[in-house]
Amino acid sequence: MSPTELPVPNTAATSTRTATVEFSGQKGEYAKLWLVNLLLSIITLGIYSAWAKVRNNQYLYGHTQIEGHRFQYLAQPMQILRGRIIAVLVFVAYSLASSFNPALAAVMMLALIALFPWLIIQGLKFTLRKSAYRGVRFSFEASYWAIVGYFFLLPLLGMVTFGLAMPWVAQKTQKYLYENATYGGKPFSVPTSAAEYYKAVLMCLGAVVLLMAAIFVIVFTFSMTSVLIGDASNPLTQKGMAGAGMVIGAAVYFFAIYLLSAIYQGVIRNHLFNCLHINGVFHAHSAIRILPFAVLMMSNALLLICTLGLAFPVTVVRKQRFLAAATSFTLEPGIDHLVNTVPETHSAFGEEAAGLFDADLSLT
Amino acid sequence: MASNPVIRGLYQAANSSASCPALVTTLNGNILVNHSDEQGEILFAPAGDYQFGDAVPGLPVELIFADGSRFIPDDSRLRWQQLGHKPGMIEWLERHWSAVLAATLLVPAFMWLMITQVIPAGSNAVAGLLPDAVAQQLGSQSLAIIDRTYMNPSELSDTEQQAISQRWQHLLTTLNIPPENYRLEFRSWSGGPNAMALPDGTVIVTDSIARLMAQQPEQLDAVLLHEIGHVEHKHSLKILSQTTAMSLMFTMMFGDVEGLGEVLLGAGTSFAQASFSRDMESDADQFAFKELQTIGRTPQDFADAMKTLAQHYQPDAELAAGEEKSLFDYLRSHPATAERIAAAEALAKEMLQ
Ligand SMILES: [Zn+2]
Numbered sequence: 001m002s003p004t005e006l007p008v009p010n011t012a013a014t015s016t017r018t019a020t021v022e023f024s025g026q027k028g029e030y031a032k033l034w035l036v037n038l039l040l041s042i043i044t045l046g047i048y049s050a051w052a053k054v055r056n057n058q059y060l061y062g063h064t065q066i067e068g069h070r071f072q073y074l075a076q077p078m079q080i081l082r083g084r085i086i087a088v089l090v091f092v093a094y095s096l097a098s099s100f101n102p103a104l105a106a107v108m109m110l111a112l113i114a115l116f117p118w119l120i121i122q123g124l125k126f127t128l129r130k131s132a133y134r135g136v137r138f139s140f141e142a143s144y145w146a147i148v149g150y151f152f153l154l155p156l157l158g159m160v161t162f163g164l165a166m167p168w169v170a171q172k173t174q175k176y177l178y179e180n181a182t183y184g185g186k187p188f189s190v191p192t193s194a195a196e197y198y199k200a201v202l203m204c205l206g207a208v209v210l211l212m213a214a215i216f217v218i219v220f221t222f223s224m225t226s227v228l229i230g231d232a233s234n235p236l237t238q239k240g241m242a243g244a245g246m247v248i249g250a251a252v253y254f255f256a257i258y259l260l261s262a263i264y265q266g267v268i269r270n271h272l273f274n275c276l277h278i279n280g281v282f283h284a285h286s287a288i289r290i291l292p293f294a295v296l297m298m299s300n301a302l303l304l305i306c307t308l309g310l311a312f313p314v315t316v317v318r319k320q321r322f323l324a325a326a327t328s329f330t331l332e333p334g335i336d337h338l339v340n341t342v343p344e345t346h347s348a349f350g351e352e353a354a355g356l357f358d359a360d361l362s363l364t
Numbered sequence: 365m366a367s368n369p370v371i372r373g374l375y376q377a378a379n380s381s382a383s384c385p386a387l388v389t390t391l392n393g394n395i396l397v398n399h400s401d402e403q404g405e406i407l408f409a410p411a412g413d414y415q416f417g418d419a420v421p422g423l424p425v426e427l428i429f430a431d432g433s434r435f436i437p438d439d440s441r442l443r444w445q446q447l448g449h450k451p452g453m454i455e456w457l458e459r460h461w462s463a464v465l466a467a468t469l470l471v472p473a474f475m476w477l478m479i480t481q482v483i484p485a486g487s488n489a490v491a492g493l494l495p496d497a498v499a500q501q502l503g504s505q506s507l508a509i510i511d512r513t514y515m516n517p518s519e520l521s522d523t524e525q526q527a528i529s530q531r532w533q534h535l536l537t538t539l540n541i542p543p544e545n546y547r548l549e550f551r552s553w554s555g556g557p558n559a560m561a562l563p564d565g566t567v568i569v570t571d572s573i574a575r576l577m578a579q580q581p582e583q584l585d586a587v588l589l590h591e592i593g594h595v596e597h598k599h600s601l602k603i604l605s606q607t608t609a610m611s612l613m614f615t616m617m618f619g620d621v622e623g624l625g626e627v628l629l630g631a632g633t634s635f636a637q638a639s640f641s642r643d644m645e646s647d648a649d650q651f652a653f654k655e656l657q658t659i660g661r662t663p664q665d666f667a668d669a670m671k672t673l674a675q676h677y678q679p680d681a682e683l684a685a686g687e688e689k690s691l692f693d694y695l696r697s698h699p700a701t702a703e704r705i706a707a708a709e710a711l712a713k714e715m716l717q
Contacts, residue, residue, distance in 0.1 A: 025422070029421050029422050030421075032421070032459060032460070032461060032463075032464055035464045035467070036467060037458070039470070039471055040457075043471060045613060045617055046615075055420070055458070058423075059421065059422070059423070062422075062423040068374070069374075069376075069383070091612075092612070099502070099505075099604075100502070133381075134381040135379065135433075136380070335381060336382065337382070338381040339380045339381075
């Protein structure tokens with residue numbers, strides 16, 4: 001039976017409606033999956049890591065649903081394994097060359113640098129073509145020279161302007177990448193504005209100023225207290241204060257890092273997603289609240305530090321839940337009539353090359 | 365076989381976003397997909413005409429039909445036992461903490477086996493297979509680097525050099541070692557008395573060891589034999605292939621684990637290397653002991669040479685067994701010198717009896 005013969009699904013679903021994103025992954029369940037796959041990868045000298053990647057993505061994609069439809073990760077482990085074997089061979093060839101024939105090694109390095117933009121494209125293409133929603137795949141196309149421009153030349157411009165142009169560069173680059181992604185053959189539109197990127201940076205600077213003021217007040221109160229107590233000259237008290245100052249300083253630094261990245265990432269993600277749409281198919285919405293986002297990032301970082309990285313799967317589930325709760329979609333009738341335009345495989349070599357460079361748009 | 369209960373789910377068309385709620389009935393391995401609102405049949409798939417999707421914890425197992433369309437059950441625990449589908453081994457492992465525990469124990473055991481058995485054996489085999497050109501290239505490159513970075517031309521007089529060269533030639537001919545495979549080089553080095561072998565058969569003697577043993581040339585012979593032992597055993601090539609194999613193994617095993625990988629790589633490689641180099645030193649010692657006997661002398665020469673070196677580096681040190689800490693820099697990567705001396709003397713005594 002061909003899809004065209006399929007009677008149109010229930011009529012209620014072909015209207016415009018709003019849908020939330022649901023993430024149903026469980027911490028314990030995913031931790032087991034992640035650990036078993038990690039350990040299997042280790043004892044197979046990394047060969048299983050291709051399967052591990054697929055299993056992890058199948059879990060995370062499959063547990064993400066919109067309107068009861070689960071995302072799918074469709075890559076075949078063998079494709080990934082072939083890519084990784086090529087990567088290992090290139091690595092071995094390069095290290096052999098650098099100990100026996102430095103000239104050859106230099107030529108190889110130049111060739112790899114020249115290939116780099118192509119590898120970025122292949123990596124993104126692979127990730128997106130292996131991602132599907134409702135049986136329809138995503139895809140990505142980009143030109144080599146555009147990638148050279150966005151990834152190598154524009155950052156140079158950013159440096160020349162002492163970083164002043166950097167937010168603009170980031171906006172241009174992300175817009176280019178997202179607008180070259182397609183779903184069901186239709187390109188995404190992301191009419192972002194550089195002003196939002198500058199706003200995010202200014203908010204970060206504002207936060208820095210506020211933090212500095214807070215530190216000043218704390219330090220001032222501290223020293224006033226010790227003066228009032230009257231033994232500021234006591235070397236023991238001074239030592240204690242220096243120690244307390246160090247601890248507070250480290251804590252503030254830690255707090256500041258996650259607060260600033262939460263502000264920047266949160267503002268940019270909200271802006272990007274609120275712009276992201278395909279006319280007649282969907283509009284995305286994102287409403288990340290900065291403070292809870294900062295708390296999430298900080299607690300995740302603490303979890304990773306305290307467990308030496310073993311809590312990684314728990315942090316992934318916590319983050320996915322948070323992001324899913326902050327995301328929703330306006331779905332338009334077009335979403336029910338999309339046709340998959342992406343065949344199972346593209347250029348055989350491109351799929352393998354994707355293994356050399358794991359690229360992701362990080363759409364979630 | 366009887367008809368099984370109806371299974372609720374979603375029928376997803378192939379290559380389009382069209383889908384509809386559906387009911388599946390299974391009978392003797394055949395599958396019938398119906399519209400859930402009783403509007404009739406969607407498709408019938410005879411046994412063998414459909415596949416099962418991967419079983420992932422917490423997710424339903426899909427049925428994939430020949431045209432690429434799918435049936436996705438609502439029940440995420442459904443594993444299609446009624447169709448004779450066996451739950452996958454991988455999913456079983458992923459669902460059980462006991463599997464996590466077992467694998468956790470397996471990892472260190474496996475790494476121990478790799479580091480102590482598989483990699484040394486494998487890289488020894490590889491070192492034997494590497495063409496001679498590799499050793500030549502490596503040797504001339506190392507010599508160039510040594511000359512550029514930390515060694516200077518020898519300040520020994522021609523007579524001093526010739527005296528040693530003659531003994532060296534004599535050693536090679538008596539031992540039937542083809543002289544064209546070896547080359548003796550003299551260098552001045554601020555590090556003190558030392559000798560070293562490069563993979564291509566170049567043996568470097570520092571000015572200070574030549575002068576230190578000028579009065580006891582048979583001790584220098586023992587040292588030279590030790591260095592020849594390194595070359596004959598292809599130790600440099602073995603170290604090279606072991607180091608490469610180790611870093612490759614750690615990268616492959618832990619490459620995906622950020623941060624952890626580097627730490628383990630550093631610790632594991634240096635631990636393994638310390639143990640390789642101990643084994644190699646004692647192999648070279650054994651070679652020297654054996655060849656000293658071949659030329660009619662005893663391992664006592666080697667013991668004396670080690671004592672002379674020890675005396676030079678740490679004149680006050682008692683060479684008590686196990687006092688590794690008080691020993692000199694030069695021998696830091698060698699087995700405890702006292703042990704080596706004891707081994708040489710024991711063998712020498714044995715020969716006297
Ligand atoms: Zn040695």
